[in-house]
Amino acid sequence: MDMRKLGRTDIDVTSVCLGTMTWGNQNTEDEAHAQLDYAMDRGINFIDVAEMYPVPGEARTQGRTESYIGNWIAARKTRDTYVLATKVTGRSGMTWTRDGDVPMTRHTSAQIDEAVEKSLKRLKTDYIDLYQLHWPDRGTDAFGFDSYYDYDADDMVPLEDILGALSRHVEKGNIRQIGVSNETAWGTMKFLDIAERSGLPRIVSNQCVYSLIARRFDYDRAEIAMREDVGLLAYSPLAMGMLTGKYDDGVSPKGSRGDLFPQFLSGYRNTEEAYLDCNKTARNLGLTPTQFALKFVESRKFVTSNIIGATSLAQLEENIDAHEIEWTEDMESEAHRLHKTYRCPASR
Numbered sequence: 001m002d003m004r005k006l007g008r009t010d011i012d013v014t015s016v017c018l019g020t021m022t023w024g025n026q027n028t029e030d031e032a033h034a035q036l037d038y039a040m041d042r043g044i045n046f047i048d049v050a051e052m053y054p055v056p057g058e059a060r061t062q063g064r065t066e067s068y069i070g071n072w073i074a075a076r077k078t079r080d081t082y083v084l085a086t087k088v089t090g091r092s093g094m095t096w097t098r099d100g101d102v103p104m105t106r107h108t109s110a111q112i113d114e115a116v117e118k119s120l121k122r123l124k125t126d127y128i129d130l131y132q133l134h135w136p137d138r139g140t141d142a143f144g145f146d147s148y149y150d151y152d153a154d155d156m157v158p159l160e161d162i163l164g165a166l167s168r169h170v171e172k173g174n175i176r177q178i179g180v181s182n183e184t185a186w187g188t189m190k191f192l193d194i195a196e197r198s199g200l201p202r203i204v205s206n207q208c209v210y211s212l213i214a215r216r217f218d219y220d221r222a223e224i225a226m227r228e229d230v231g232l233l234a235y236s237p238l239a240m241g242m243l244t245g246k247y248d249d250g251v252s253p254k255g256s257r258g259d260l261f262p263q264f265l266s267g268y269r270n271t272e273e274a275y276l277d278c279n280k281t282a283r284n285l286g287l288t289p290t291q292f293a294l295k296f297v298e299s300r301k302f303v304t305s306n307i308i309g310a311t312s313l314a315q316l317e318e319n320i321d322a323h324e325i326e327w328t329e330d331m332e333s334e335a336h337r338l339h340k341t342y343r344c345p346a347s348r
Helices: 029-041 064-076 109-123 159-172 185-198 221-228 239-244 262-268 272-284 289-299 313-322 329-342
Strands: 003-005 012-014 016-019 046-048 083-088 128-133 175-181 203-209 231-235 303-308
Touching: 003 303, 012 016, 012 303, 016 029, 029 064, 029 313, 064 109, 083 109, 109 128, 109 159, 128 159, 128 203, 159 175, 159 185, 175 185, 185 203, 185 221, 203 221, 221 231, 239 262, 239 272, 239 289, 272 289, 272 329, 289 303, 289 313, 289 329, 303 313
Parallel strands: 016 046, 016 303, 046 083, 083 128, 128 175, 175 203, 203 231, 231 303
Antiparallel strands: 003 012
């Protein structure tokens, strides 16, 4: 795997990032620690979590993933050897993430302050390397839509206020860098403009869904990533498992995400022709579907890091190994053919 700059900073991260959203639900704490140890042994130096994890978000499990990582941090005592990223929940009804009676989670200064302090405590660390807005405060569908519907612009926390609240934590040393997630092209450029005009910290990354069958990032945000150094942290590169081949027969294997949480696959229900073609193409190229899908994402120049997740060490090993193959012109040609044929079938 490569080492890549996180935005316009001096922070180098591996082109593969360890995702953690299953820890605390599908994975035990011992399994989480084993994955962390294995990933570090394989050279990965980038870990991504969120205050709302594990998924699906529930009051009874919220914060458990950060706590698992915090216990690992406290036991290993190697905090300066890796880059740790977490996220503050966006506009939602997950009010259990906040103390007191709040109508919804928002990116107000007070809620950001509370979220940062709670994450630091659960993670048992003095600082967070990358702190991300999990999805926008605006009343817009951040997780994929087919048509645009405008939101009430008056009912949003001003981006200047959000960036200002985050900058105060940068000044305090609580966080080193700021990122966004599931952010639009407009939101990304507005944050950059505000930072430049106001002398506030610049965002360094945008974490969004990206895969062979979910390529909306190419249409506008990819150029921003290249020109403005706000690289993509790609999540769901295997399309919730659709690009591994395990759903090719139309059945969800027992214990899979499709079996346990079928709602996660809702954005991929109408993509069968596309993902079957992707998986068949991989095999025709002499690859596994997993290899083709993961290496494709890592090969994009606007990608800073590819976030992989696994529920077993065997899956984690396979996912890391997939990045070690060479991306060829034949693979690029086939990836382009697939995109021309299906565009972006996933409604995410």
